[in-house]
Amino acid sequence: MTENKKLSLAEINRAKTTVKVEEALTYLKKCKLPINIKNVSEQAGISRKTLYNRLDLKLMVEEAMSLQSDLNTSTSIERKSKGSVQAERIEKLREKNKQLIGDKKLILEQNMILTKENNTLKRRLHDLEELLQLQRNFKVVQLDNKNSC
Structure with a gap:
């Protein structure tokens, strides 16, 4: 109080x-x-x-x-x-959506790996083409085996 x-x-x-x-x-x-x-x-x-x-x-x-x-x-x-039938459908669609999201993640991971591999192969191809071009530029003189004795 x-x-x-x-x-x-x-x-x-x-x-x-x-x-x-x-x-x-x-x-x-x-x-x-x-x-x-x-x-x-x-x-x-x-x-x-x-x-x-x-x-x-x-x-x-x-x-x-x-x-x-x-x-x-x-x-x-x-x-x-x-x-409710509608609620069951919604639940099934949610489960399917989760599965599709998981599949999408897997595909993106695989795509990333394949992209890296593709880039590696492109670099190797480019290096091989350069090496081939260098070999073409060298003049190779062949010696006859008959004249060597």
């Missing part, structure tokens, strides 16, 4: 409003009601303007809304995947 006397009236009211919003969010979550600014303000007994003006309260509500939408999305995906 002595701590409350040190706080100003505005600070006390702010704290009470925060508690009201927290309780409203807890109630809406427990009852699985949609969480939005309107429902929170009605449940907490405060105006929507208060929620919009106080950034901390607005962020609390937005976070709760985000969590609720994430939970709703994950449960709807689970429900669809249990019995």
